Amino acid sequence: MARRGDLQGRAAMTEETNEDQSSYSRQEMMVVAASRALVDGQVCFVGIGAPSTAANLARRTHAPNLVLVYESGCIGAKPTRLPLSIGDGELAETADSVVSVPEIFNYWLQAGRIDVGFLGAAQIDRFANLNTTVIGPYEHPKVRLPGAGGAPEIAASCKEVLVMIKMNKTTFVDPLDFRTSIGFGDGAGSREALGLRGRGPTMVITDLGLLRPDPVSCELVLTDLHPGVSLEEVREMAGWRLRISETLSRTVAPTEAELTALRALESAGSVKK
Amino acid sequence: MAQLMELDQAVSELIHAGDTVAMEGFTHLIPHAAAQETIRQGIGDLVLARLTPDLLSDQMIGAGCVAKLIFSWGGNPGVGSLHRFRDAIENGWPRPMEIEEHSHAGLTNRYVAGASSLPFAILRGYAGTSLLGKTANIKSVECPFTGEQLAAVPALNPDVAVVHAQQADSAGNVHIWGITGVQKEAILSSRRSLVTVEEIVDHIDLRPGGIVIPSWVVTAFVHAPGGAHPSYAAGYSERDNQYYSDWEAISRSREGFKQWLDEVIYKGERR
Structure with a gap:
């Protein structure tokens, strides 16, 4: 099994890479960084949107044996184009096995068979709890979001969780308007007290950098800055006083191979094969 | 034994105002034709149970059929918000709607x-x-x-389950393959069940991964080809992604939605 981080290649802050940052977008940097976080051979429960793009990119680059599981019951899906919904026909046609919805949640997710869950959200807090339900009060929401879907149990039961979210003042908030899915709850010890079996979030991948939970307090710490992003910019975006790692690293810019694979994947997205 | 019916008859006989109705189909085989017939017949005060309230629910909510929604994810997959669902929750339009929300x-x-x-x-x-x-x-x-x-x-025990399937035989045994979602559980948990199918076949040739729901747990089956449109029926149709994109503009305003309701549901052809 390949080790995570083969491509993570943290360059030291002092060795600023000379990559041309106009050759890729921050969105692309986020997707590439997320794909690098997946390890070949892992079993990954994938949500639709950016997590699905990242997981499929990983399968086309460093993790060809990544097992993609979609909540529609598709286990081992190998889509040739990006699905628009978690139940596209392509997912079922290319899957090793297609099971019912009760089975995917009870026998596969709840039973702890999934290595890594991949989630997005509208809001995240300092302990990586996620909101996909409402902005504003639940009874009188300012914005009603889609809700939980599979996320609460993905967050609880996968061995670990990766979160993908763009970083700005509306997404990095404390407190959340609603806790749809648990990260580390109120901090150290929360997951254990609730009897959750998975380790919880191990990395939060954003368009500006990467965050990881502090091993003791479980609070998110900025550990990596993407190329061309300043520390001030990141600090300004967080709705709380963001902790910065003392050994802050610089993410390696997307390689030509990664960008080519990503763009091929996205341009094939709407084309029926 | 399941009874073969026309869609309008099956809907009027099985779905009554105030019923708890499970309309299931997890991104695949979504029973749109039956839901639109329910709107057309003006059957209201429904408690609608559906894991993924998508366009089907948006249409029923906007038409004022839904008093309460039991759900776990409400969005337009791959596109964005469900505007009629949001308008009902955020503003109580066209009627206040109670929600029971789950994962x-x-x-x-x-x-x-x-x-x-x-x-x-x-x-x-x-x-x-x-x-x-x-x-x-x-x-x-x-x-x-x-x-x-x-x-x-x-336990959820709806008055009626409504699902779409690929095939039934002439006795009403129902054959579903591909993503089978929660349809079997919806039928078995409900007092009555209405199944629309793409095709009625002489003999069921069980597909890999396919399931057969015996006719004696089905109340009524209906020949409704294309009845899952704009979702799809594996082996019969492709997902109409354009319809999902177009729904964003149609449903965004109350006026746009009312116009669609009038033209497509009340006056027009089934769509």
Whole structure:
């Protein structure tokens, strides 16, 4: 099994890479960084949107044996184009096995068979709890979001969780308007007290950098800055006083191979094969 | 034994105002034709149960058919918001709508308990989430063997389940393949069931991964080719992605939606 981080290649802050940052977008940097976080051979429960793009990119680059599981019951899906919904026909046609919805949640997710869950959200807090339900009060929401879907149990039961979210003042908030899915709850010890079996979030991948939970307090710490992003910019975006790692690293810019694979994947997205 | 009916007859005989109706189909085989016929007949005050309220629910909610929605994810997959769903929750239009909100795992297990004729189901779920305080139908139970705390959700036993399938034979045995979702549990948990199918065949050739639901648990079956449109029926049709994109503009305003309702549902051809 390949080790995570083969491509993570943290360059030291002092060795600023000379990559041309106009050759890729921050969105692309986020997707590439997320794909690098997946390890070949892992079993990954994938949500639709950016997590699905990242997981499929990983399968086309460093993790060809990544097992993609979609909540529609598709286990081992190998889509040739990006699905628009978690139940596209392509997912079922290319899957090793297609099971019912009760089975995917009870026998596969709840039973702890999934290595890594991949989630997005509208809001995240300092302990990586996620909101996909409402902005504003639940009874009188300012914005009603889609809700939980599979996320609460993905967050609880996968061995670990990766979160993908763009970083700005509306997404990095404390407190959340609603806790749809648990990260580390109120901090150290929360997951254990609730009897959750998975380790919880191990990395939060954003368009500006990467965050990881502090091993003791479980609070998110900025550990990596993407190329061309300043520390001030990141600090300004967080709705709380963001902790910065003392050994802050610089993410390696997307390689030509990664960008080519990503763009091929996205341009094939709407084309029926 | 299942009875073969026309769509309008099946809807009027099986779905009544005030019923709890499960309309299932997890991104695949969504029973749109039956839902639109329900709107056309003006059957209201419904408690609609659906894991993924998508366009089907948006249309029924906007038309004022839904008094309460039991759900776990409400969006337009791959596109964005459901505007009629949001308008009902945010502004109470066209009528106030009560919601009972779950996770997929929780609502799925409500059906599993219902199909099993058990009072409730248990799962490892909801721990540490705000849903616990907002949805009365989520409680905690202690395992009598280990003492572990688990989530409990009550059985869901709808008055009627509505699903779409690829095939039925002439006796009304129902054949579904591809993504089978929670349709079997929806049918088995409900008092009555209405199944629309793409094709009525002489003999069922079971497909890999396919399931057969015996005719004696089906109340009515209807020949409704294309009845899942704009979703799809594996082996018969492709998902109409353009329709999902177009729905964004149609549903964004109340006026746009009312115009669609008038032209497509009340006056026009089934779409």
